[in-house]
Amino acid sequence: MSDIRRVPTASHWGAFTAVVRDGRLVEAIPREGDPYPSDMVRTMPDAVHNRARVARPSVRRSWLGNAPDRGRERRGAEDFVAVPWDEALDMVAAEVARVRREHGHESIFGGSYGWSSAGRFHHAKSQLHRFLNVGGGFTTQVQNYSYAAAITILPHILGSIDAVQGPVSSWDGILQHCRLMICFGGLPRINMQIEAGGMGAHEGRDWLQKILDAGIRVVCITPSKEDVPDGAEWLTIRPNTDTAAMLAMIHVLLDDGVVDHEFLARCTVGADRVIAYVEGRADGVPKTPDWAAAITGLDADTIRALARGLTRQRSFINASWSLQRADRGEQAYWAAIALACMAGHVGLPGGGFALGLASLGNMGVPRRGMTSPRLPMGMNPTGSFIPVARISDMMLTPGGRYRYDGEDLTYPDIRLVYWCGGNPFHHHQDLNRLVQAFRRPETVVVHEQYWTATARHADIVLPATTTLERNDIGASGRDRFILAMHKAIEPVGEARDDFAIFTALARRLGLEEAFTEGLDEMGWLRRIYAEAAGANAARGMPFPEFDSFWAAGHIEVPPLDEPFTMFGDLRQDPAAHPLNTPSGLIELFSARVASFGDPHCPGHPVWIEPDEWLGAPLAARYPLHMLSHQPKTRLHGQLDSAELSRSAKIHGREPVHIHPEDAARRGISDGMVVRVFNDRGATLAGAVVTADVMPGVIRLATGAWYDPAEPVAPGSLDKHGNPNVLTADRPTSAVSQAPTAHSTLVEVEPYRGALPEVTAFDPPVADIAAE
Ligand SMILES: Nc1nc2c(c(=O)[nH]1)N[C@H]1C(S)=C(S)[C@@H](COP(=O)(O)OP(=O)(O)OC[C@H]3O[C@@H](n4cnc5c(=O)[nH]c(N)nc54)[C@H](O)[C@@H]3O)O[C@H]1N2
Ligand SMILES: Nc1nc2c(c(=O)[nH]1)N[C@H]1C(S)=C(S)[C@@H](COP(=O)(O)OP(=O)(O)OC[C@H]3O[C@@H](n4cnc5c(=O)[nH]c(N)nc54)[C@H](O)[C@@H]3O)O[C@H]1N2
Ligand SMILES: [Mo]
Numbered sequence: 001m002s003d004i005r006r007v008p009t010a011s012h013w014g015a016f017t018a019v020v021r022d023g024r025l026v027e028a029i030p031r032e033g034d035p036y037p038s039d040m041v042r043t044m045p046d047a048v049h050n051r052a053r054v055a056r057p058s059v060r061r062s063w064l065g066n067a068p069d070r071g072r073e074r075r076g077a078e079d080f081v082a083v084p085w086d087e088a089l090d091m092v093a094a095e096v097a098r099v100r101r102e103h104g105h106e107s108i109f110g111g112s113y114g115w116s117s118a119g120r121f122h123h124a125k126s127q128l129h130r131f132l133n134v135g136g137g138f139t140t141q142v143q144n145y146s147y148a149a150a151i152t153i154l155p156h157i158l159g160s161i162d163a164v165q166g167p168v169s170s171w172d173g174i175l176q177h178c179r180l181m182i183c184f185g186g187l188p189r190i191n192m193q194i195e196a197g198g199m200g201a202h203e204g205r206d207w208l209q210k211i212l213d214a215g216i217r218v219v220c221i222t223p224s225k226e227d228v229p230d231g232a233e234w235l236t237i238r239p240n241t242d243t244a245a246m247l248a249m250i251h252v253l254l255d256d257g258v259v260d261h262e263f264l265a266r267c268t269v270g271a272d273r274v275i276a277y278v279e280g281r282a283d284g285v286p287k288t289p290d291w292a293a294a295i296t297g298l299d300a301d302t303i304r305a306l307a308r309g310l311t312r313q314r315s316f317i318n319a320s321w322s323l324q325r326a327d328r329g330e331q332a333y334w335a336a337i338a339l340a341c342m343a344g345h346v347g348l349p350g351g352g353f354a355l356g357l358a359s360l361g362n363m364g365v366p367r368r369g370m371t372s373p374r375l376p377m378g379m380n381p382t383g384s385f386i387p388v389a390r391i392s393d394m395m396l397t398p399g400g401r402y403r404y405d406g407e408d409l410t411y412p413d414i415r416l417v418y419w420c421g422g423n424p425f426h427h428h429q430d431l432n433r434l435v436q437a438f439r440r441p442e443t444v445v446v447h448e449q450y451w452t453a454t455a456r457h458a459d460i461v462l463p464a465t466t467t468l469e470r471n472d473i474g475a476s477g478r479d480r481f482i483l484a485m486h487k488a489i490e491p492v493g494e495a496r497d498d499f500a501i502f503t504a505l506a507r508r509l510g511l512e513e514a515f516t517e518g519l520d521e522m523g524w525l526r527r528i529y530a531e532a533a534g535a536n537a538a539r540g541m542p543f544p545e546f547d548s549f550w551a552a553g554h555i556e557v558p559p560l561d562e563p564f565t566m567f568g569d570l571r572q573d574p575a576a577h578p579l580n581t582p583s584g585l586i587e588l589f590s591a592r593v594a595s596f597g598d599p600h601c602p603g604h605p606v607w608i609e610p611d612e613w614l615g616a617p618l619a620a621r622y623p624l625h626m627l628s629h630q631p632k633t634r635l636h637g638q639l640d641s642a643e644l645s646r647s648a649k650i651h652g653r654e655p656v657h658i659h660p661e662d663a664a665r666r667g668i669s670d671g672m673v674v675r676v677f678n679d680r681g682a683t684l685a686g687a688v689v690t691a692d693v694m695p696g697v698i699r700l701a702t703g704a705w706y707d708p709a710e711p712v713a714p715g716s717l718d719k720h721g722n723p724n725v726l727t728a729d730r731p732t733s734a735v736s737q738a739p740t741a742h743s744t745l746v747e748v749e750p751y752r753g754a755l756p757e758v759t760a761f762d763p764p765v766a767d768i769a770a771e
Contacts, residue, residue, distance in 0.1 A: 055493030057088035111141030114422015119472030124421025148738030159580030171207030173563030177350025185320025186227025198474020200481025248292030252307035260344025270589020327610030334605035347571025425453030628723035650686020654721025681725030
């Protein structure tokens with residue numbers, strides 16, 4: 001008789017029931033009532049019981065030996081030796097103590113950017129931060145890779161980052177009142193599969209469908225048809241040129257005399273500066289539709305018609321997060337805000353703007369404000385940080401000086417890198433440069449579930465459990481569900497959860513009581529649940545007792561009675577509801593940003609040519625603009641070793657989408673392996689020839705595990721289709737220092753050599769037994 005159990009749990013890609021037979025996960029069934037479940041749920045059994053899992057604590061071979069510098073220049077090129085847990089923990093504790101003693105807390109880098117898994121208690125990065133904080137602090141990272149430019153610039157313009165992070169104007173208001181939605185970057189439904197922290201239902205996708213079904217006019221301006229849902233219109237645009245289109249639309253409104261000067265005067269400052277610039281009074285170049293047509297590839301008449309549509313009916317402007325993950329990314333958002341303010345519907349139901357509807361599953365989902373359970377991380381006494389994407393710069397230039405948000409800062413001297421819940425060899429740009437940076441620290445410690453490229457570039461790798469192997473509570477700031485995540489199976493291999501690992505390390509360092517506060521896993525779940533329940537009771541939203549929540553599997557948070565409209569209060573009474581900006585109003589010109597004196601981010605939105613775009617001199621040599629968008633079959637690098645992602649590959653490589661004209665000119669046919677290259681690197685991908693991408697643009701999703709053919713050779717060919725060997729490690733500006741993955745020029749050619757085997761999923765451990 002086999003033993004079958006059904007256990008409720010959750011992931012960033014949706015809640016599901018784990019079906020467990022004889023201790024193995026055999027099936028994952030999306031939660032009943034989820035209107036648009038993601039296929040990623042179904043691949044969970046293969047993801048959890050996977051050959052690429054880290055089975056045992058492992059140490060890089062020359063880190064154990066007597067090589068000078070412990071052979072750190074061979075990181076990423078060596079195999080690992082399995083060691084018993086106690087030995088591995090002793091080594092890590094001793095390294096943390098030594099580096100603290102010899103070099104100080106700031107020399108430990110624990111920024112550890114990354115998504116980790118769903119679940120608020122076992123959130124890996126939070127566990128690491130708590131552990132390092134109780135020991136005296138560390139160097140951290142601020143912002144995120146998703147919308148770093150927005151995080152820095154929006155407080156100057158809007159006084160907060162709500163417009164990019166939520167709550168934004170809710171879908172129900174758009175459904176009831178909006179007649180025209182113009183979406184720069186489109187509405188990529190692929191991306192709506194995901195919500196950070198845990199997702200009870202794909203409700204955003206449902207709302208979007210209602211809007212399309214209601215016949216509201218939706219115009220998607222994007223290089224890719226995949227961003228255009230059925231029922232919406234598609235206009236193609238050259239990547240990174242949206243700012244020019246937006247400025248030209250302002251020009252049309254000015255020409256037609258329909259700018260909402262009353263709103264501008266009451267609720268904004270600095271419109272005169274933007275108008276002077278758009279009219280060309282500042283630089284002699286009027287930003288007309290004809291001017292923008294030459295830059296964007298959009299038709300001048302189309303730009304005029306779109307602009308006119310904005311004022312003739314209730315209209316809404318959306319700009320996806322991708323727009324600001326690009327060179328001068330601050331400008332596209334500032335221009336979108338200026339355009340929406342000029343059109344005049346900001347603060348009216350179903351009108352105005354949002355930054356990132358459809359970039360994540362539940363942006364705009366109507367939901368009452370609520371406190372989610374979360375792990376308290378304590379305080380970091382060092383105050384040491386870097387902007388998230390300056391990771392290579394930090395390691396390569398200790399003591400180097402740089403500008404950030406108007407301040408002069410200095411890079412710390414990092415001796416120990418500790419990563420837990422993130423994958424810099426997935427997320428960072430210019431991986432060949434990151435390989436060099438990772439040779440600098442004395443020690444690199446990683447907790448991982450899988451042999452990712454980051455784990456391979458570490459010295460000590462500790463195997464971590466997945467969410468199926470522990471108890472947790474799932475929740476996000478945008479989802480309407482709090483989710484009980486029950487342990488379904490015993491840890492795979494010798495994996496331990498991060499909390500247990502840090503507890504064991506804290507014990508060795510004399511910090512156990514401070515770290516655990518005397519609580520075990522279930523003790524912590526009860527505590528963080530009770531803290532959230534207390535805060536929500538005070539808001540008139542009582543939660544059930546923990547035990548009944550745990551047994552029921554979830555709590556559903558009520559929707560809103562009325563649609564939420566961003567800046568509704570400001571519009572009604574700006575004096576009573578000031579924004580947190582110097583003027584209390586929307587700053588279309590910011591004297592503070594202007595005072596930074598950065599030519600790449602002056603005091604109001606401007607068109608500045610990116611270093612890499614189809615109009616750049618470099619396009620003569622590298623004539624294709626590569627977009628490395630989010631993948632359909634996984635979350636970043638997560639799940640890449642599982643069936644769903646692997647079944648979509650071509651000859652084992654990531655698919656790259658290329659227009660038929662571009663393919664024909666290069667002798668590329670569908671299904672062929674191609675080499676994508678520029679001066680920074682080269683990668684092998686599988687060609688998909690399709691008119692769904694505009695000519696001059698290719699799309700290569702992020703997330704194929706970095707798989708260098710010759711790991712120690714600088715600039716090695718990547719065998720697997722990872723776009724970050726091609727992207728530039730170049731900041732948006734010295735104001736935000738944000739990443740610019742979407743500004744990359746490349747060339748593509750048929751690959752005629754013998755196909756190297758993809759080895760990214762083979763554990764680099766000599767004695768590992770295939771599961
Ligand atoms: N070219 C290009 N690059 C990009 C982007 C792009 O558009 N183009 N987008 C960027 C964006 S928006 C983002 S958010 C980043 C994402 O970058 P990351 O968040 O770093 O990517 P993930 O693959 O989600 O990495 C999370 C890692 O944590 C591990 N993990 C999960 N759960 C646990 C756990 O419980 N314990 C431990 N110890 N580990 C765990 C997973 O196995 C995985 O390897 O990528 C960025 N990079
Ligand atoms: N399935 C899945 N969903 C995800 C993720 C995932 O890994 N997998 N990751 C999640 C995360 S962490 C994030 S941050 C979000 C990211 O959300 P976004 O940043 O919005 O996502 P991207 O996929 O990078 O880009 C969306 C689309 O923008 C278009 N685009 C790119 N550059 C430009 C441009 O300059 N102009 C115009 N007009 N269009 C452009 C591209 O065609 C692309 O398909 O997605 C989330 N959703
Ligand atoms: Mo992201």
